[in-house]
Every structure is written in structure tokens, then in C-alpha cells.
Amino acid sequence: MKNRRLAAGIVLAAAGVFLLVAPWGLKPYGIFILSMWAVMTIAAIGLNLTLGYAGQISLAQAAFVGIGAYITAWLTTRGWPFWPTYIFGGVSCFAVGWVLGYPALRVQHHYLAFVTLAFNTLVFLIFRNEEWLTGGIYGISNVPRPGVLGLSLNSPLAFYYFCLAHLALVSAATWWLIRSPWGRAFVALRENPIRALSLGVDTRRYTLVAFALGAGLGGISGAIYAPLVQFVDPTPFALGLSLNLLLMVVLGGSGYFFGPFLGAIVAVLLPEWLRFTQGYYLMGYAVLVILLMAFSPTGLLGLADRLTRPARRRTAGAAGVAPAAAAEGEGVR
Amino acid sequence: MRRSIFAVALAALALAAGTAGAADVKMAYVGEISGSIAVSGGNFRDGVILAVEEINARGGILKEKIALTLYDTQTNPGVARSQMQKAIDGDPYVILGPIFSGNVKVTLQMVQQAEIPDFIGGEAAELTTLGSAYLFRTSFGQQIGMPKIANYIRDELKAKTVALIWVNNDFGKGGRDKLMKELAARNIKLVADVSTESGQVDFAADVVKLKAANADAVFVYSNEEECARIMREARKQGLKGPFVGDTTLLSQKTIELAAEAANGVVGHVGLTADAPIPAVTEFAQRFQKRFNYKPDHNGIKGYTAVYAVKYVTEKKIGKFDRKALAKIMHGLTITPQEEPGILMETTWDNVGEIDRISFLAEVVNGKQNISKVLPKLGK
């Protein structure tokens, strides 16, 4: 246990250093992709809170990324400074997420999946059709990049560090959250809502919070997406992205803190690395997902965990993956 | 946890390594290889490839072979931007594509900043009004096509009312707005205005709307596949027409997909492999031989663009100079005598808009027949 921690610490430090120096060897495109990785990781972290820790499946994360992106794009192109719009984006997503959480109180698992899925598509249609507001299919172009303390972030490198800083910030906050009593309550909610309820855990409120927080992080990642791509249009925020984020979280290991990081690497960075495989990459990706679900529903990190952990009986409480106990909770207040 | 870190390391090392490889004279095709208008993008790409292979076979441009790199926008503006960035990082001499107007629009500025000439396939009217000095069309913008169609509807079909069905994307909306203006100018009434999704498959309801309008003419403006589906549904529901369209409706792919449902469709075609011009026919044969399918107008667009670059670089500049290329292209006319690869006499004006002869065509038992040749506007 002890030296496991130590090793992890070293590796983490190495990773941090690496992320800091990596872009120096890269052309703008490479840096762009790394930045995109950071942005997507933030969105995935959000989903991991909802799905991985609180065990509520959501197929609407793309919608929240979109809402955040559109709010930032719309306001900054109308001369607003970045930060207010950024906060506004995050907060409004938090609010919408809270509301979307209510269905989760009535229905579970696949039904919830479909409600959120429908929500995502509706939001997409609004982006697409309400031209007066969102610019419709033409989208919103020339989204300005913010400056921080007077220095401009127009260069790809500068903006990469901006994204990275954000990722660090979000990670730290999330780390605190899941280590706090809230994190404990989320896990309880996921593993056995009925028991949690009988121990005074207000599952209703925690469910809403889990949704809202996940959504809020989605909004934040969107608020950074807009100035990163400097163009916002409906296409990227269709259902596809939601499914993709879901796969990222599950692939990396839902309920594991570093799951989203890993998942985003597989979904965002690896395709670049494996460019030569062309169409075959997605096939490989799909096959990987299928195999993981068959042999390790807790994702890559779950696998790693099982391999490195000293051999012990580990009751299968697959994170976010409908543990038997939670299934019992269906339809009960 | 460990695992994750290793993966990061590997992935990014790969990134660092990935962007390498210098070549003779670089060209980049940035276009729709997949996504909702992959058909057009694929045709354009193959046109480019054919030209590049021919030119390289004859020793390249200024004795330098062309190294062509392909980038797929997936018909998704976000991806288009990143792929265009990637292409620009590769420092190409010219860029070919995108074909989807929306993608052209979002990448236009990057290209201008990089000062790389870009031969686009997009036909949305506004593109040439955005003031890029490095943007060149390879086919008519809608503001040139639509008046010709409006005239056709008034003079040939003698239609007083028109029902319009269009695809709700940059291309479709741009064309529809333009056509509505032109129709109004000729006081032809628009009795139905049906918007459809890109990639839509079920047109039952939309066709019912068109039927309800029973107009003198039905104008169909969408991408090839949707055009075909609309025609099939129209045939299925016994909507009589006459069906008028632009290049896409009469394109080879549409005809193949719609089969007999396409018969009787008439319209204006900016470019077509069936043009009664020997050079074009021979091109079509070479294309067919190389890729074993019949090229549509996008094939010609890609093909001629590469030859235009070759001609200007060799005959006008004598060296590889992007700025000069862009400068000279403006207001330039290239004739087949000067450069056979251009297939048809072509003129670029000072905003990169293009002028060529164009055609009125009709689909007769699964084949496009040119009924009339319209002269260049400049003449």
C-alpha cells in the first residue's frame, strides 16, 4: 500500500512535468490537440462525478459543454470580458443540470439515459434552429481569446498553459470534493441508495447535486472550448460527443479519479498518434470498449487496480456500473 | 494510475514524432472525405489525385514532384479548423478544398493569415464577399448560378409559381435565400418553402407539403444523397413536378441513386462530366479508368484547380511563390490552348469568383443530356 502510494506520487509528478514541457516540441496543431485533451478531460471529470461517483448515467454532457461554449462565445463576441461569461457559463449549466437531475429522482438507469439523451438532442436543435440567438448553422465565429493579467493568450502555447492551468484547478477541486463527506455520500448513493437513505443521506439532494456539478464542469469546459477553437457551431455538441464522453469515462475507469484523464487520452490523443491506422482506429477503439466491458467493467484503471493491488477478495461493486445493490433501489424513494 | 501516465507519455511522444516528413512541392487537400457530403468531397479529392498523378508522371511542376497530403474535415466545422491548422503546419504551396461552404467559411481566415492560396469547392454566395485575397473558387458561386436558374424557370418553363425544398446548411440556405431574391425580381411566386435536414432520410412529410402547394415547378436544392431521396419519395407519392435543380440535383451520383426517379429532372449545371466538350469527355474517361466510377462536377473542380496552379506557377511566375500566385490569379483567364488541363476557358475575377460557360441539362432515362450551352457572363 505504502510504496504503491509513493510510486503513484512519483509518476504523477513526472506526468505534471511532462505536460509542462511536452508542447515545446510541437507544431500549433499538436498543441491544439493537447489543449483539446485538457478541455475534454474537464468535461469528462464532470461526467465522472455524475456517473462514476453518484452512479447516475447521463447522456447530456455534450449539451452542457455546448451551453457553456455558446454563452461564452455569444457574450465575448459582444465585447464582454472573458471571466464573467466563463463564470456565467459554469453557473447556468449548474442550474440546468440541477433541473435535469429531477427526472433522475423518478427514473433510473436506462430510462434516465433516454431522458438525458432526448435533452441533448433538444438542446442541439435549439443551437441549430434559433438563428437569432445562436447564429444557427453558421455558428459564432471569431471568438476572442482572453488575456490573463494583461498578457495575451493568442499564441497556441500560451493558451495551452491556460487550459492546463484550468485542468489543474478543476482536478484539485474535484479531488477535494470526492475526499470530503460529499464524495463518501456519492459513493453510498451509487452503491446502495436504500441503505444510504436509511443512514440519513438525503439521496434526493445528493443526486441533484451530482447532476448539477457534472453539468457545471461541462459548462466550464465549454467556456474554454469556445476561445480555444475560436468558433462555435452546433455540430460538435450533438449526441455523438455525449456518447464519446461517456465512453471516455467508462473506458478510463468510472469512479476512479484519473479515469477521465486516461479516457480522454484514448479518445483525443491516441487517434493522432495512430493516425496511420485511419478508419481502423475507431474500430479498434470500439473493440477495446467491448472487451473492457466484458472483462473489466471498471475500465482500464479498474484493470490496473486489480493487477497491482495485493491479491484479495474484491466484491464486484463496479463503479457506476449498476451494482446489484443499487439495482435494488430502483423505483424506491 | 501508473498506466494513465505511461499512456500520456506515449501519446505525446508520438505527437512530437508524428509531424515530420519534407517533400518536393507540397499540396494539401482539406476536404470532406467523410460526413454528410462525403460524396462531393470524395469526387473533388479524386479529381485532385488524378491531376497530381498526371502531372507527376510528366515530371511535376518546375521539375518538382507534387507531394499531396489529405485531411478529412468530416463535414464538421470544428474538425475542419483543426485539420486546416494541421495542413498549414505542414507548410503547403497551395491548399485545395474544403468543399462544404460552412467549412470554407470557418477556415478562410486561418488560410488568409497563413497567406496560402486556397482553391475551394464551396459555392455559398457569401464566401467571396468575406475579403480573403487567397481564396479562389473552382465553380460558380450561387450568385452566378441562381440568376441563370431563375431565368430558366421564367423563360423555358414559363412557371408562375415555384415550390422550394432545400437543405438547412450553409450551402442550402445560401442558395435558397439567393434564389428567393431572383424569383421575386422576376415576380414568380414562391408557394412552398420546405427546409430539410442534412442527412435526412425520410421525406414523406416534406413531399406531401410540396404536393399540397401544387406549383408550376418544384425546385430541389440539397446534397446529392438527399436530392436522390427526395426524388424517390416524390416518385413514390406521385408528385409530378417539373423538377428544377442546380448542379447537385443533376449530378451523376444523384442520378445513380435516384435511378428512374431522376428522369425528367431539368436544370442548370455549372460543370458536368457530360459537357459536349472533347477535353471534358476524355477527362471523364481517364477518371473512370482510374477510380472506376463516373466523376461529377466536383471531380472536375479538383482536377482543374491543380492544373491552374501548375500553369500559373510555370508560365506566369517561374518559381514557387504563394503571394505572386495569389496576385496573378486575380483577373486571370486560362484557355485550354494555353493549358489543356483546365478543360474549359476559365476566368477568375478580383475576388476569386469564377466565370465559365455553363449548361442547361435534362435527365433522360438515367443520363444527363445537355440541352443548351450558356455563354460566360463576361461575354
Added chain:
Amino acid sequence: MSAILQVRDLRKSFGGIVAVDGVSFSVAEGEILGIIGPNGSGKSTLFNCILGQLAPSGGEVHLDGRPVTGMRPCDLNRLGVSRTFQLLQIFPQLTVRENLILAGQEHQGTMLGRLVGPRDAGLGAAAERMIGFFRLEHLADEHAGDLSYGQQKLLDVAMAFMAGPRLALLDEPAGGVNLTMLASLRERLRAINAESRSTFVVIEHNMEFVMALCTRILVLAEGRVIAEGEPAAVRSDPKVIEAYLGHS
């Protein structure tokens, strides 16, 4: 002695089946009431209705004379009513210590306070005491999922007492627990009852256990109360014997 819990004419039916058919009883402060009865006599359903886990079809539940019928379990729990389940219900992914802290954390402070407050919600010491009390020291940092069944059962009960409830409803605490463990469990329960004057209602099949533990016993059959009284009296009650023999 004042009644802490009063159940009046409680009913619950699923579709056509009547699981609980007008059960009434009351529990006095500090007593240990045992509820026995053959399988399917509605014991667990009765618990679930009292605790708001299921909405009763009819009847009332009063806590300290206040109506709490159909109140949400978490609110009821914060009023000092805790329970265990027939099937053991712990959180395998959390450590023993965390299971216990979870059991206590929601009883104090505000939600926001819990977010910004200390990790253990100030319950570290209390958890330690509970761990010591149930002799789980050596397992404190093990994942609960890695414990033996008996140990998990102890943890399950320990969680029920973590928040110092005034009333605890235990559903078959002895189920599947081996003899040595059983003795210590009974003696732990007695100790708690003695120390904190807290009140128990215990569903149990294990007669030895009930008879030794409880001060009063209620017998349920087919959703009705058929007998009530001192262990000895109940044991010799012909109706009870009939009910059991009739079903076994």
C-alpha cells in the same frame, strides 16, 4: 414508561396480496421488543412501512406522539430512528472506518459545511470508539467488501448505532452469524441498550437469541399480530405454536 414508537392499524398490500393487515403495537423507551413469526408473515414489510421505505396503504406511525407516517427514511433517521436490513447492506467499496463515518456524517452541520469541513466530518473519534466497541480495530482500514460475513454483519449493526439512535429497528441481526460471533453481538446489543437507554425492535428467527435478548415479544402471522407478551409466555402460547407448526 412513555411510548417512543406507536404503530396504529398499519396496512400494506401489493396488488392483491395483503402483506401487513392492520398491525398495532407500541414500544416503550428503553425496551427491547422482539418480533417473530414464520416466513412471509410480513415482518420486513412492517419495518419498511414504519421507516417510510414503503408507503403504507393505511394506518399511522407515531414517534414520541408525533405522526411520522410515510416520512422519508433519511428524515426519520435524522430524528434518531435507525435500522438494519434483513440482507446485509454495507458499502463494500468504502473502508470500515468510512462506512461508520458515513453513517454519522449526515446527522450534523449543514450540507455545505460537510463540503468545506474536515474529511472525517469530525467523526474520527466516534468512529474509533464504535470500531473498538465492536472489536473491529484490526479491520478499520480494510474495504468493507473484504470482510468476512460475520464481520460485515457486525459492521452493519455498528453503522445503525453510529449516530447514537434513540430507536433502532434490527432486521434479523443474528441471521447467518456463527455462534461465537452471535454471543458477542447479543452482549454488544445489551451493552448499548444499557449504556444509552436506546430502544430496540428486533426481528429474528433465532429463538435462543430473541428469548435471551428481548424483554417483550410480538408474534406476527399472515400480517396480523397473533400474540404478544413476555418471552416465556409467548413461547408456551398455543396460537404461536400452531402458527409455526402450521407453516413448517
Added chain:
Amino acid sequence: MADILQLLVAGLATGGIYALVAVGFTLLWQTSQTINFAQGEFVMLPAFFVLIAMGYFGLPFWPAVAVGGAVSVVVLGLLFKKWMVDPMIRHGVLPLVIATIGLAILMKEMVREFYGADAWPFPALAATTDVAVLGAVFSVQSLIILAISLAVVAALQFFLNGTRTGRCMQATAQNPTVARLLGIRVDRMILYTFLINGALVWVASLLITPIYLAKFTNGEWLGLYAFIAAIIGGFNQVRGAIVGGLLLGVVDNFAAAYISSQYRTAIPLMILIVVILFRPQGLLGRVEERTV
């Protein structure tokens, strides 16, 4: 009036196809708790089986159709169960859901990679002529689609209610444990439902592809609509799926025609949300009693 009739018929025709797909979907759910996110791709694929049989093996249309059917039943029925559902279902519902999402991607990418990203024409089962009734012109094709899909569904209903195997399957669907006690060979019954699903998607594919054209993306909307149909009608009811499908097809068409073609997809989704929130068991579904 004529329009409304035409819309109705067109809607019922598409609805019939949704029903076919939705029925298979609910069958899988009932017997094996499988939520198949790849159901749409299941409908996309058989058309390509047929095209391959014609194109690469030079079979004439009808034999190719037969081959396509066989392949569908084996690949989308048998192998899907053996290689995906069986090893995964023990982990619970969600891993399988995610795995089928993966499967959907896999199928699309394979078609795109090995057959092409374009759309391909697909021969119609019947001549595309029209008949005029009460001033409204109906296409024979629509009517045939409607007829076939209803016939298939009816046949299935008869099979489920009228034959011993069918009733065993229903018993399995309602309560596997009891079914086992009754000596029903549950695993076999479950297998049957998968085979039936394979056949249903094959039929749906044959009916829809002549209009939609064969393309690797065809499954995307179809799958979603099948879900919606299934849930609206009642996730645990075959009848429900049929009603849901027809309803959805009609609503979708009328919405597109009379409300807004830009928001046509929104209307079914709103119905879905309302149904899930206020009648989760669906219009015809029965409540599944759960205890703690």
C-alpha cells in the same frame, strides 16, 4: 383531407418499420435485460449483406435477400448473443449498454471502411406505382411496407400467444426463475428471441432501405426512434412497441408537415420525456412491482 390521408399512410408505413425494430428491441429487453444501443445499426447492416451477396457473389436479388436473412439471423442473432450478451450481462445492465454503443460504432466503421461512405441504391421490393383512393394518391410501396410490417408483427404475436414455444418465451420473459422451475429451457427461449430480433431487423432493413438508400449512417436515427417507440408503448409489452411505433411514425409526419420541419425530431423526444416522467411503464405497459 387528401393530404392528411397521405400523411397518415406515409406515417403508418414508417411507423410500421419503427414497430418492427421496437418489437425486437423489447423482446431482447424482456427476456435478457439487454438494451441494444446498436439496434439501429442492426437495421442498417442486412441491406449491405444483400448488396454484398449481389455485388461480390453475383447472386440475383431474391436469393441475395435470402442469404442476407440467413446471415442476419446468425450474426445479429446468434453471435450477438453468444459473443456479447452472454459474457457481459453478469456485470449488470450498464456495461452491456456501453458495449452495444461500442458495437454500433464498430458496425458503422466497418461498413464505411470496407464498403464505402457513400449511399448506395437498393432495389425496391415492389414496383413504385401509385393508387388513387378518395382523391388521395397512395404509393403502392407505402401500402406494401405497412402491410408487410403489420403482417410480420401479427405473425409474431400469434407465435407468442398461440404456440407452446411462444408461451414458454413469454413465461421466460415474465419470470425466468419460475420458468426454469416449470421446466422451460430458458436459455433456448432467450436464444429464440435473439434469432427473432435478427429476422425482424432484416425485414425492416429490406423495407426501409429502398427509400433511405443503403448508407452506414442509416442506423443512427432509426435506432433512436425504435427506443422511443418502445418506451412510449411500454418497455415490457410487445403490443406496446407496435402501438408506439405506429404512433411515432404518424406523429413524426404530422409534426413535420404541420408544426415545424426544423423541429420535427423534437416532438417525438418531448413525447418521450413526458411519457418517461409521468407514465414510465409506457402507454400499454404494466408496472413492474418492486420491493426493497
